[in-house]
Amino acid sequence: MDCRTALGKIVAKADGLLTRQDEAELADHLAGCPACAAEDAAIAATGPALRALTGIRAMGKGAALDAMGTRVRAGIGEVRETRRRSSRLARWVWIPAAVALAVSALLFYPAGTDRSPFHPSSFDVAVEDVESDAATVALVDKGEDLPRVIWIIEDAKT
Amino acid sequence: MSEREKGGVPDDALIRAAVAGDDGAFGELVERYKGRAFAVAVGIVGDGDAALDVVQDSFIKTYYKLKEFRFGSNFYTWFYRLLVNQAIDRWRKSARSAEVPFDESWLSGDASPPDSFSYPRTPEELARDRELGDALQRAVDALPEYHRAVIVLREVDGMAYDEIAKVLGCSVGTVMSRLHYARGKLKESLKSHRGG
Numbered sequence A: 001m002d003c004r005t006a007l008g009k010i011v012a013k014a015d016g017l018l019t020r021q022d023e024a025e026l027a028d029h030l031a032g033c034p035a036c037a038a039e040d041a042a043i044a045a046t047g048p049a050l051r052a053l054t055g056i057r058a059m060g061k062g063a064a065l066d067a068m069g070t071r072v073r074a075g076i077g078e079v080r081e082t083r084r085r086s087s088r089l090a091r092w093v094w095i096p097a098a099v100a101l102a103v104s105a106l107l108f109y110p111a112g113t114d115r116s117p118f119h120p121s122s123f124d125v126a127v128e129d130v131e132s133d134a135a136t137v138a139l140v141d142k143g144e145d146l147p148r149v150i151w152i153i154e155d156a157k158t
Numbered sequence B: 001m002s003e004r005e006k007g008g009v010p011d012d013a014l015i016r017a018a019v020a021g022d023d024g025a026f027g028e029l030v031e032r033y034k035g036r037a038f039a040v041a042v043g044i045v046g047d048g049d050a051a052l053d054v055v056q057d058s059f060i061k062t063y064y065k066l067k068e069f070r071f072g073s074n075f076y077t078w079f080y081r082l083l084v085n086q087a088i089d090r091w092r093k094s095a096r097s098a099e100v101p102f103d104e105s106w107l108s109g110d111a112s113p114p115d116s117f118s119y120p121r122t123p124e125e126l127a128r129d130r131e132l133g134d135a136l137q138r139a140v141d142a143l144p145e146y147h148r149a150v151i152v153l154r155e156v157d158g159m160a161y162d163e164i165a166k167v168l169g170c171s172v173g174t175v176m177s178r179l180h181y182a183r184g185k186l187k188e189s190l191k192s193h194r195g196g
Helices: A003-014 A018-031 A034-058 A063-067 A068-107 B011-019 B023-044 B048-068 B075-094 B123-128 B130-142 B145-157 B161-168 B172-192
Strands: A123-129 A135-141 A146-151
Touching: A003 A018, A003 A034, A003 B023, A003 B048, A018 A034, A018 A135, A018 B011, A034 B023, A034 B048, A034 B130, A034 B145, A034 B172, A063 B048, A068 A146, A068 B023, A068 B048, A068 B130, A135 B023, B011 B023, B011 B048, B011 B075, B023 B075, B023 B145, B075 B145, B075 B161, B123 B130, B130 B172, B145 B161, B145 B172
Parallel strands: none
Antiparallel strands: A123 A135, A135 A146
16 A cells, blocks of 8 residues: 555544455554554544543533533523513504504594594594403494494404 | 433423423433533534533523424434534634633643654643644634534534534535545644644
8 A cells, every 4th residue: 555545544544434454454554654654643633632622621611511401491581581571562562553543543534424524522442452462442433323343453463 | 312312201202392391301401412512512612611601592592493393303413503503603703802722720740742643632631732732722723613513523522424414504525525624634733743
């Protein structure tokens, strides 16, 4: 085996891709070639050296790693609370917007109906909060006869 | 079944329980993988404290993404994809502004001159050879992020090539080429400090 072939096999050996026969041939070559033997030793040392370096960098973190479960639980709780807060905020933010929309609709209720001239006092705006993320906003025309719901928003998606 | 599942509840069962609201089941997954995850994170970000944050954040993200897990696939390759991306993001943000110093506290006693073919195999041996430790650290830090991820997954975690490919979303050929490059760089740093 020449040195060029040996270098290819040294890399393959480090990757665990050599057959037993290839490994034996390589060993024969390395026994008589100090340059290739040095290359082989250095390549073979990369894994253990990297693990040693990682070990040094990880030193002293055992206690923190033991507490990882607690850290993760606390983090999950924080994220959950943040999401709950923003969901609560989203639930309440749209209600004033819907009320404003309802009031403006009330003020600009179209002419051409049989109840003109328009008179705001004949309308009710009902806002009803419900337990979920939704609330109901209803614009009710009280009219002269029976009350009539003319616009209803059932939830934030409507 | 993964090594970690032997003798215990399978990952899939824990995931199903966690999705159903059993936080204890998710806690078991954390216990099962935190050590491996930490070693990989340290290898990529190069700092123990930062690695702890990366592991914590990865588990939290995993918890909220558990519903997306495809049963039948490996939990740990799925989790590692998230972990490695999180670690690479962390490393990019730090932008290596402050180099992690080689820990001199590990130096003890007189460092004996190294044998030309002998390389450190343990943290203790590496710590006794400060120059080599520094050189190796520089070589690791200088590796492109995905090359570093590949060699860490292979050498520190012991992952198979096809698993690394799944984690990084690339081909096995790409994994092997990155590994070859990374190993070559580390080898150069080792040899240059042994007069090679």
